[in-house]
Amino acid sequence: MADIIGMLIPFFGLIAVGYGAALYFRQPIEALGWLNIYVIYAAMPALLFKLMSRAPFADITRFDFILFDVLGTYLMFVLIFAVARLWRRKTTPEATMQAFAxxxxxxxxxxxxxxxLAFGEKAAIPVALIVCFENATHFTVIPALMAFAKGDRRSVIQLAGDIGRKVLSHPFVLGALAGLAAALLQWNQPRPLAQFVDALASxxxxxALFSIGVTLALKPLTRVPGDILAIVPVKLVLHPLxxxxxxxKFGNFDPVWVHTAVLVAALPTAASVQVMGQHYGVWQEKASVTILVTTACSVFTLSAFLYAIRAGWL
Structure with a gap:
């Protein structure tokens, strides 16, 4: 357990540095904008490009892995959506946001x-695939459900085209697709370009972790609504399981790929949930609380899952 704690200290330590900096320097949260732009539009696409472009093409086209990973994720989405919509009688937009969270x-x-950090370079391909395809899936499903709930009058073709353009223009997806093309073409990148990509990726x-810490500090927790208490264990425990x-059950994958998928599934709710809530004008405050609570609790749940993996229980 000591080695797991030691591994997580620098990871959550960077979040703590951001948290402390926000409390000490007292800058408005708007000051975080350029930092997030750098991560979303430069650093993360470069990292995904690096991971995909330098991997064997056969590995990055493991569509069976992508299918089953997304299936596990959407079992949780459907579960939360059904409970919120059918049992708790929430509106479709509210149920959608809860399922998203x-x-x-x-x-x-x-x-x-x-x-x-946990599994080394062997985790590069599965995590890149998960980031690319789960982002693409979520940012297809959420707008489609919201359009249906709000009575969008566009034709199915127009709606699909609009959603498709937004998904394909997402920086993470663009970075991964560029890496996929480079791997397919077996492109030997010029050294200056490779060094530039490495600098951005590193x-x-x-x-990103510093940015998370700042966000947590500038959005203090006031109270935890009851429906969030049900979402937290689903996201942090049931989702990875x-x-x-x-x-x-359905695949024969390298244990590192399985463990990477489990660890990624155990991560706390993304800030994008609040962004989507603000965009659609629904559940934005509760989304903020969910992000704070799941991030705080993930210190313990991530440690537990890493321990279970190291102990051979998973």
């Missing part, structure tokens, strides 16, 4: 850094 972790900002995790069950 309980199934979409901070895979972009935290996934690659933690996976590579900054992704530290800057569901992914593990599906991958081990």
């Amino acid at each position: 309980g199934s979409y972790g901070n895979i972009g900002f935290m996934g690659p850094g933690l996976s590579l 900054s992704a995790a530290p800057v 569901a992914v593990y069950a599906v991958l081990t």
Whole structure:
């Protein structure tokens, strides 16, 4: 257990540095904007490009792995959506946001850094695939459900085209697709370009984790609504267990790939959930609380899952 704690200290330590800096310097949260732009539009796409472009093409086209990982995630999405909509009688937009919060972790900002730290370079391909395809799936499903709930009058073709354009223009997806093309073409990158990509990629995790810490400090927790108390264990415990069950039941994958998927599924709710809530004008305050609570609790749940993996229980 000591080695797991030692591994997580620098990871959560960067979050703590951001948290402390925000409390000490007292800058407005708007000051974080350029930092997030750097992570989303430069560092993370570079990291995904690096991971995908330098991997064997056969490995990055493991669509069976992608299918079963997404299936495990959407079992949780459907579960939370059904409970919220049918039992708690929430509206479709509210149920959609709750399901989003309980199934979409901070895979972009935290996934690659933690996976590579825990499992080494063997985790590079599975985590890149998860980040790319789970982002693409979520940012297809959420707008589609919201359009249906709000009575969008566009034709199915127009709606699909609009959603498709937004998904394909997402920086994470663009970075991964560029890496996929480079791997397919077996492109030997010029050394200056490779060094530039490495420099951007190496900054992704530290800057992203610092940004998370600042966000947590500037959005203090006031109270925890009851429906969030049900979402937290689903996201941090049931989600990774569901992914593990599906991958081990229906696939024959390298244990590192399975463990990477489990660890990524155990990540806390992503800040994008609040962004989507603000965009659609629904559940934004509760999304903020969910992010704070799941991030704080993930210190313990991530440690537990890493311990279970190291002990051979998973």
